[in-house]
Amino acid sequence: MSANLITKKVLMLGEIGVGKTSISRRLSFGHFGDNYKATIGVDIYSYDVKPDPEGIPFKFLVWDTDGSHGESIFRQYFARQAQAAMIVADITRPSTVESMLKLGRLYEDVMPGRYYAYILNKVDLEEDPAVSEIRQRLIATKIPVFQTSALSGENVAEAFHDAAVEIMKLER
Amino acid sequence: MTKPAAHDSHTLVEASSFLIDRGFCGLVWLDEDLTVRERAGSLVDFVSLDQPVGLAFLPLFGCEDDIRALRANPRHRFELANVKIVDAKQESPRLSLYVHWLDTSRRFLIIVVRTTHQSGIEAELENQSRRRALAEAKSIEQAKALEHANTELTRVNRELDEFANIISHDLKSPMRGLRYLAEDIEQALDRADTATAHALLADLKQQARRMSRMLTDLLTYARIGPNGEESSSDTDTQALVETIIASLPRPRGFTIEITGQWPLMRTVSAALDVVLRNLIDNAIKHHDRTDGRLTLSARPIKSGVEVSIGDDGPGIDSKYHEAIFQPFRKLELKPASDERSSGIGLSFVRKTVETNGATLTLESAPRERRGTTFRLQWPGELLVQDGTANKP
Ligand SMILES: Nc1nc2c(ncn2[C@@H]2O[C@H](COP(=O)(O)OP(=O)(O)O)[C@@H](O)[C@H]2O)c(=O)[nH]1
Ligand SMILES: [Mg+2]
Numbered sequence: 001m002s003a004n005l006i007t008k009k010v011l012m013l014g015e016i017g018v019g020k021t022s023i024s025r026r027l028s029f030g031h032f033g034d035n036y037k038a039t040i041g042v043d044i045y046s047y048d049v050k051p052d053p054e055g056i057p058f059k060f061l062v063w064d065t066d067g068s069h070g071e072s073i074f075r076q077y078f079a080r081q082a083q084a085a086m087i088v089a090d091i092t093r094p095s096t097v098e099s100m101l102k103l104g105r106l107y108e109d110v111m112p113g114r115y116y117a118y119i120l121n122k123v124d125l126e127e128d129p130a131v132s133e134i135r136q137r138l139i140a141t142k143i144p145v146f147q148t149s150a151l152s153g154e155n156v157a158e159a160f161h162d163a164a165v166e167i168m169k170l171e172r
Numbered sequence: 173m174t175k176p177a178a179h180d181s182h183t184l185v186e187a188s189s190f191l192i193d194r195g196f197c198g199l200v201w202l203d204e205d206l207t208v209r210e211r212a213g214s215l216v217d218f219v220s221l222d223q224p225v226g227l228a229f230l231p232l233f234g235c236e237d238d239i240r241a242l243r244a245n246p247r248h249r250f251e252l253a254n255v256k257i258v259d260a261k262q263e264s265p266r267l268s269l270y271v272h273w274l275d276t277s278r279r280f281l282i283i284v285v286r287t288t289h290q291s292g293i294e295a296e297l298e299n300q301s302r303r304r305a306l307a308e309a310k311s312i313e314q315a316k317a318l319e320h321a322n323t324e325l326t327r328v329n330r331e332l333d334e335f336a337n338i339i340s341h342d343l344k345s346p347m348r349g350l351r352y353l354a355e356d357i358e359q360a361l362d363r364a365d366t367a368t369a370h371a372l373l374a375d376l377k378q379q380a381r382r383m384s385r386m387l388t389d390l391l392t393y394a395r396i397g398p399n400g401e402e403s404s405s406d407t408d409t410q411a412l413v414e415t416i417i418a419s420l421p422r423p424r425g426f427t428i429e430i431t432g433q434w435p436l437m438r439t440v441s442a443a444l445d446v447v448l449r450n451l452i453d454n455a456i457k458h459h460d461r462t463d464g465r466l467t468l469s470a471r472p473i474k475s476g477v478e479v480s481i482g483d484d485g486p487g488i489d490s491k492y493h494e495a496i497f498q499p500f501r502k503l504e505l506k507p508a509s510d511e512r513s514s515g516i517g518l519s520f521v522r523k524t525v526e527t528n529g530a531t532l533t534l535e536s537a538p539r540e541r542r543g544t545t546f547r548l549q550w551p552g553e554l555l556v557q558d559g560t561a562n563k564p
């Protein structure tokens with residue numbers, strides 16, 4: 001294993017059914033399946049970011065948890081050890097976007113200074129108008145917002161690449 | 173398999189060996205600097221020796237400080253429940269980890285237990301709440317789909333009604349005609365008037381041919397549905413309209429002028445062809461003079477092109493503006509060549525227009541002045557904003 005390898009732990013957060021597992025699997029296996037069982041506890045995926053940010057090999061350990069932890073997730077050991085979080089919502093369900101924002105604020109409180117980003121998933125489906133409105137406002141903030149589809153793969157690898165680059169910047 | 177260190181109690185060794193051998197649990201020892209030194213059991217085969225624990229055993233990556241802290245509190249343990257390392261190549265079991273500090277041997281011991289979440293009531297609850305959440309989400313989506321299906325259904329129903337009308341009004345009378353002809357032939361034959369019978373048979377054949385043409389057109393009309401698989405392509409609208417004009421017969425003195433800006437755009441050109449062809453053909457056929465004049469002009473609009481097709485024919489009375497779009501209605505307007513037309517052209521046009529999200533309006537006020545203008549707004553993605561202006 002290269003001495004220069006950077007490994008970071010990233011949490012997948014967000015409500016049940018928004019696509020956390022689908023994104024994780026798309027990321028590390030490159031395909032999409034349907035109907036995964038609930039993620040009881042934590043599923044750990046590893047993903048080598050390509051191309052290497054700044055020429056340095058970068059590995060993400062993606063911690064896919066289930067949404068029903070809700071906000072208590074931050075009290076768990078494993079969450080406190082994470083260096084980053086990807087907070088996911090489903091663009092067809094406005095309520096999941098609300099929870100995403102809530103989790104984002106909470107993450108910032110509990111783990112200030114760490115990287116997190118919002119993922120608006122399922123862009124292959126029609127966006128709920130209420131979500132479009134929130135999205136417009138979100139994009140104007142400094143928190144990164146990615147619009148992905150685990151189904152088509154659109155923007156998934158790009159989101160994690162961007163995250164890796166930003167995390168490296170934060171540490172300098 | 174490596175045996176636990178000798179100074180751990182014999183009973184413990186016996187008990188753990190039992191569980192280890194059956195794959196229920198595995199043990200991993202770390203030295204004080206958290207390097208993996210020993211392991212026991214197939215459950216932890218994947219944990220590589222002599223590596224820092226965070227790299228050898230991914231679930232513990234990032235937990236190093238928590239593990240080190242155990243030395244200060246030997247009674248505590250660090251746990252991580254229900255973790256699974258997901259690998260594309262193999263299905264691995266879900267594990268729970270318990271890390272202890274063994275003060276006597278100055279080592280950390282990780283007890284790794286296989287968890288089968290199917291048995292846990294907690295897991296069942298999680299699965300249930302997940303199913304509920306997903307079902308709720310689905311039902312919202314389905315409500316939306318249902319709404320869409322409803323409007324679609326209403327539209328289809330309306331069309332079916334139209335069809336029923338067409339069938340009853342427009343196919344019934346030629347059918348009746350056929351029956352009368354057959355009766356006349358019968359009577360002629362009874363009289364042994366074969367000459368009349370032959371003439372009537374010729375009529376009957378022609379009538380049958382006409383009906384078969386109507387049916388073919390009706391079927392074509394019925395098949396252009398919203399699911400027509402035509403796809404968009406880059407289309408030079410000017411070339412398209414020129415090709416149409418070249419292919420349509422018209423009286424020698426009839427003039428057609430093309431003006432305005434005909435854009436290049438990405439659109440369903442086969443459908444646009446159908447619409448323009450029928451509108452132009454219609455204007456030529458229904459003109460009452462052989463020296464008629466047709467003006468085709470276009471301009472790019474925000475979401476496509478607007479084409480107007482204006483003739484200087486007799487015009488269409490406003491009470492017929494709706495009726496001309498019904499199949500088989502030819503009103504009092506007599507096409508120049510009856511044989512070619514079943515009267516389905518404009519209904520075909522309307523259906524194509526609706527299917528493609530275009531709009532078509534008609535201006536004509538024969539009481540005030542001659543002429544009819546059809547105005548078509550056809551959607552497409554403009555490729556060049558300023559299409560070339562043109563001469564005929
Ligand atoms: N259309 C579409 N469906 C998706 C997408 N991502 C996930 N899904 C579906 O959404 C449901 C929940 O996905 P899952 O990954 O299990 O969500 P999780 O509970 O957040 O882990 C599943 O039926 C997935 O197939 C996507 O990008 N597009
Ligand atoms: Mg999941």
